[in-house]
Amino acid sequence: MTAVHTYASDVAFSPAVKAIQARKGSRDAYARREQRGWRTEVDENLEAFLADANSFYFATASADGQPYIQHRGGPKGFLKVLDKQTLAFADYAGNRQFITQGNLSENPKAYIFVMDYAHRRRVKIWGEAHVVEDDEALTTSLMPKGYRARPEQVILFKIAAWDTNCPQHIPQKFDAGDVAAALAARDQRIAELEAEVAALKGGKAVGL
Numbered sequence: 001m002t003a004v005h006t007y008a009s010d011v012a013f014s015p016a017v018k019a020i021q022a023r024k025g026s027r028d029a030y031a032r033r034e035q036r037g038w039r040t041e042v043d044e045n046l047e048a049f050l051a052d053a054n055s056f057y058f059a060t061a062s063a064d065g066q067p068y069i070q071h072r073g074g075p076k077g078f079l080k081v082l083d084k085q086t087l088a089f090a091d092y093a094g095n096r097q098f099i100t101q102g103n104l105s106e107n108p109k110a111y112i113f114v115m116d117y118a119h120r121r122r123v124k125i126w127g128e129a130h131v132v133e134d135d136e137a138l139t140t141s142l143m144p145k146g147y148r149a150r151p152e153q154v155i156l157f158k159i160a161a162w163d164t165n166c167p168q169h170i171p172q173k174f175d176a177g178d179v180a181a182a183l184a185a186r187d188q189r190i191a192e193l194e195a196e197v198a199a200l201k202g203g204k205a206v207g208l
Contacts, residue, residue: 007037008039011160040162042084054076057112092151118172124165128160139151
């Protein structure tokens with residue numbers, strides 16, 4: 001059952017968390033931030049961030065609280081925004097352990113963690129999720145065109161709250177495809193400059 005929270009951040013800041021914050025001296029600062037509140041709907045910044053993401057981590061837990069985190073990947077934008085509070089993605093056939101689906105069948109609470117290593121950014125999204133197995137039209141609409149994977153079902157994620165983190169301690173890493181594109185552009189520019197130099201040298205020789 002979905003809990004009723006006074007503040008959106010209460011989805012993460014339980015009484016136990018707040019007690020530790022108070023003991024360690026950070027509660028006053030977070031209490032002031034509660035008044036402004038964490039975001040509960042997709043805005044333009046989050047939509048743009050997700051449109052550029054090709055990877056995220058999806059966390060669930062069993063009925064007795066055993067956590068499980070699974071990586072999800074695909075072409076950029078495969079995690080789609082359906083409306084201001086709903087995200088969705090095609091769930092591809094994999095190792096057939098079905099731990100995530102089993103967890104969601106008895107505990108809908110879930111969490112999405114998206115990392116952008118290149119720009120040292122991260123987004124945390126709390127909410128609830130459920131699996132849709134028999135909606136071919138929805139599955140087809142969420143399946144990235146030309147991506148070599150077999151969609152097995154869809155996971156819908158209802159946002160309760162989301163927030164961002166500072167870049168501290170995030171190692172900067174770059175996607176192999178982005179690096180390859182940058183190197184190709186560099187090599188093309190080098191070839192153009194070499195051709196220009198060769199043409200200038202040829203012209204000078206003719207002038208002599």
